[in-house]
Amino acid sequence: MKPSVVTIEPNGHFCSDCAVRASAVCSSLDAAELREFEHLGRRVHFASGETVFSEEDITTSFYNVIEGVMRLYKLLPDGRRQIVGFALPGDFLGMNLSGRHNFSADAIGAVTVCQFAKAPFGRFIESRPQLLRRINELAIRELSHARDHMVLLGRRSADEKVATFLLGWRQRLLALGGSLDTVPLPMSRQDIADYLGLTIETVSRTFTKLERHGAIEILHGGISLRDPARVEALAAA
Amino acid sequence: MKPSVVTIEPNGHFCSDCAVRASAVCSSLDAAELREFEHLGRRVHFASGETVFSEEDITTSFYNVIEGVMRLYKLLPDGRRQIVGFALPGDFLGMNLSGRHNFSADAIGAVTVCQFAKAPFGRFIESRPQLLRRINELAIRELSHARDHMVLLGRRSADEKVATFLLGWRQRLLALGGSLDTVPLPMSRQDIADYLGLTIETVSRTFTKLERHGAIEILHGGISLRDPARVEALAAA
DNA sequence: CGCGACCTTGACGACGTTCAAATCCCGTGG
DNA sequence: CCACGGGATTTGAACGTCGTCAAGGTCGCG
Numbered sequence: 263m264k265p266s267v268v269t270i271e272p273n274g275h276f277c278s279d280c281a282v283r284a285s286a287v288c289s290s291l292d293a294a295e296l297r298e299f300e301h302l303g304r305r306v307h308f309a310s311g312e313t314v315f316s317e318e319d320i321t322t323s324f325y326n327v328i329e330g331v332m333r334l335y336k337l338l339p340d341g342r343r344q345i346v347g348f349a350l351p352g353d354f355l356g357m358n359l360s361g362r363h364n365f366s367a368d369a370i371g372a373v374t375v376c377q378f379a380k381a382p383f384g385r386f387i388e389s390r391p392q393l394l395r396r397i398n399e400l401a402i403r404e405l406s407h408a409r410d411h412m413v414l415l416g417r418r419s420a421d422e423k424v425a426t427f428l429l430g431w432r433q434r435l436l437a438l439g440g441s442l443d444t445v446p447l448p449m450s451r452q453d454i455a456d457y458l459g460l461t462i463e464t465v466s467r468t469f470t471k472l473e474r475h476g477a478i479e480i481l482h483g484g485i486s487l488r489d490p491a492r493v494e495a496l497a498a499a
Numbered sequence: 500m501k502p503s504v505v506t507i508e509p510n511g512h513f514c515s516d517c518a519v520r521a522s523a524v525c526s527s528l529d530a531a532e533l534r535e536f537e538h539l540g541r542r543v544h545f546a547s548g549e550t551v552f553s554e555e556d557i558t559t560s561f562y563n564v565i566e567g568v569m570r571l572y573k574l575l576p577d578g579r580r581q582i583v584g585f586a587l588p589g590d591f592l593g594m595n596l597s598g599r600h601n602f603s604a605d606a607i608g609a610v611t612v613c614q615f616a617k618a619p620f621g622r623f624i625e626s627r628p629q630l631l632r633r634i635n636e637l638a639i640r641e642l643s644h645a646r647d648h649m650v651l652l653g654r655r656s657a658d659e660k661v662a663t664f665l666l667g668w669r670q671r672l673l674a675l676g677g678s679l680d681t682v683p684l685p686m687s688r689q690d691i692a693d694y695l696g697l698t699i700e701t702v703s704r705t706f707t708k709l710e711r712h713g714a715i716e717i718l719h720g721g722i723s724l725r726d727p728a729r730v731e732a733l734a735a736a
Numbered sequence: 737c738g739c740g741a742c743c744t745t746g747a748c749g750a751c752g753t754t755c756a757a758a759t760c761c762c763g764t765g766g
Numbered sequence: 767c768c769a770c771g772g773g774a775t776t777t778g779a780a781c782g783t784c785g786t787c788a789a790g791g792t793c794g795c796g
Binding site: 656 | 785786
């Protein structure tokens with residue numbers, strides 16, 4: 263939200279060193295392709311709270327998250343917000359059919375992305391069906407998550423929502439090499455509420471309730487899973 | 500739900516005559532490819548209420564909806580249901596990464612699909628990047644709808660949900676060549692409720708309220724939009 | 737005609753929201 | 767080192783929307 267202080271590294275970075283090399287779209291490219299691909303993207307840094315792109319903006323770039331966490335959200339005209347997902351390293355953002363982004367994205371904490379101009383990226387894909395296949399895989403994975411989240415939003419109670427969120431978030435961090443039972447929550451309570459279709463008060467109360475029951479411990483910027491089994495029972499998978 | 504009475508047309512159908520030729524995945528194929536493609540799919544009919552595939556089933560086929568309406572849904576262990584979408588002619592179903600379907604699909608009224616065995620379809624795609632691109636387009640379109648629906652489920656009131664649903668459903672039918680202000684609703688009230696994250700009673704009450712206010716007229720198997728502007732205002736786009 | 741599925745309507749209550757205030761936490765500056 | 771200030775979070779109390787439970791109505795079909 264503060265005035266944009268975007269840093270662009272002119273070059274001096276290499277895909278082969280990239281932290282998300284194995285999990286991102288680029289995992290579909292071989293060494294030779296990667297060298298060519300390297301020239302298409304530039305690393306860009308965003309400070310906490312900065313907006314990377316907004317809903318309805320014309321799409322000029324695609325983004326590969328390298329580091330940090332982003333919130334992806336849509337706003338109703340009256341200001342109500344729904345967070346449609348959190349992006350983590352390896353996630354690929356910006357695909358759409360309309361030529362405009364269909365959600366907004368901003369940085370939660372410091373974020374590094376690999377930014378690709380739309381046209382050259384599109385041209386590069388033309389001749390690399392395996393890259394297209396990889397992008398398609400990521401889209402299908404997102405779609406599956408989106409459907410799971412619809413179930414959560416439409417059919418689960420507040421307790422279930424929060425418990426399911428904590429387990430799912432932990433699972434994603436584990437897949438990226440996180441720790442076992444201390445779960446960092448870089449997003450605010452308001453973000454969590456807007457993700458789960460609740461109010462900030464309900465989220466706060468539910469956290470407190472879970473803590474009172476010995477299921478979790480509330481820490482600064484996260485929680486500790488004291489009784490994973492109990493949380494799983496609440497999530498009622 | 501009744502014992503399966505699936506009819507398979509052995510052959511005698513041609514893609515070139517297909518009603519969804521222009522809008523479905525196959526729109527990406529030229530005449531020569533289409534003749535080859537023709538041998539991969541077979542038309543299958545399902546009666547009202549029959550299940551085409553179930554969540555967690557191993558994926559053996561993909562499906563192209565030719566005619567009719569299907570509900571796509573997920574169930575929680577205790578029986579709560581969330582409908583994640585309604586499929587109409589031109590929709591392509593069955594893509595997933597896990598090798599298992601991640602939702603169930605059944606026919607609402609009589610349905611005709613074009614069914615493709617997974618393996619040969621996969622092989623056919625290998626050498627047709629434009630078909631892959633088309634599939635990717637459909638996935639991205641679905642993703643965009645899914646995000647819109649998350650906003651509806653998480654952040655809209657019952658009135659807004661119902662009004663938004665009516666307008667969106669009408670829009671989809673219009674795109675398929677439907678009529679202007681009489682909107683057929685082949686799905687039950689329960690289906691609508693499970694799609695909107697409401698109960699059947701709330702849906703029914705909201706319909707009645709809209710009718711009392713002169714916004715719609717409730718018909719058998721559908722509604723008539725008496726005052727589209729009023730409904731749009733309620734939807735609070 | 738009568739059964740059953742689907743839909744509507746009403747009364748009531750619960751879960752989550754709203755509104756309000758207190759508390760915590762951390763960075764800043766005296 | 768500690769006081770201050772502002773944002774985020776927690777807590778409390780009252781309220782309202784929507785869910786629950788129950789009854790009644792409508793329609794199609796055997």
